[in-house]
Amino acid sequence: MAPIDFWYSIGSTYSYLTVMRLADVAKRTGATFNWRPFNVRHVMTLQNNIPFKDKPVKTAYMWRDIARRAERFGLTPRLPAPYPLPGLVLANQVATLGVEEGWCETYTREAYRLWFEMDEPAGQEPNLTLAITHAGADPARVLSEARGPRIEDKLQRETENAMRLGIFGSPTFAVGDEIFWGDDRLDDAIDWARRTA
């Protein structure tokens, strides 16, 4: 089966559903996922794609839909979670460093768990320190490095890579050039990866 790039931003609400179940899905299906954090807010601002701001009816539906889907996956969020995230960029800079050092997935899952299940927004304290520590890294060193120009540039380059693929939202699954947007397209992406074996 072809590997699947899992493009996501910490800050996306629907990505909670993917982040929390992806390890189980990988085990069950044999799919392999490369976690690729990017800055979805930058993409959406550039493309004038504003799904929820000033759209109370659609926003209310989004939370209800996430609640129902979470129940189906055995997840227990407290909804609505704090939204939007002021610390979106920093949360994803930390994830970007985590990719290099091998703890991105563990950090991201804990950051989402604290955000969606404990009311502690990702990208700010105490979420940052708790999630980085949970992932086995040193918060002071990580936060200093994640805020630096090297990681800032790397997140920006990954965001440009996502845009080159035609990505406009999070989560998006990519199998080669074929992209699948939304947690609800995860099965379609896995089917595609199987056919691309």
Next chain:
Amino acid sequence: MAPIDFWYSIGSTYSYLTVMRLADVAKRTGATFNWRPFNVRHVMTLQNNIPFKDKPVKTAYMWRDIARRAERFGLTPRLPAPYPLPGLVLANQVATLGVEEGWCETYTREAYRLWFEMDEPAGQEPNLTLAITHAGADPARVLSEARGPRIEDKLQRETENAMRLGIFGSPTFAVGDEIFWGDDRLDDAIDWARRTA
């Protein structure tokens, strides 16, 4: 199983997937669907919810996604279909009259088939005459009545009923007050209807 209201607008692209397969789904699952045409453009304009206009990247994805989903359902559209539809309101006024007279479903399916598979936009000629005739009604009488104030008001009232339920897009499936937006939530709606038996 509780009945499911199928709220839709002829003019919505993703609704093609639902319209073309809903009869098969009903047969296979035992679900019953009430076809409820409304004016989604009115709702989206009111709510400043503009998913595709001036969003070329998201629009390109939408067509690709519909192509893949259509293949999965055994449908053979010619994509992209003409979009948006200048005749959206009239197309749905005809459907509204069709609800009263019992031929809404047949008309809607043929209007979508001609639009998505024959490049003939719904809500204008020759689509109107062909689809109304296919549904067994008289085009001259139907078009005259559908354009009149009584049907105009009825479509507007149905659009207000949709908004009262929190509906903001097409297709939406409603089981009582519980709404499910998108062709990809059809299975969730059927599960909900089963639990609401």
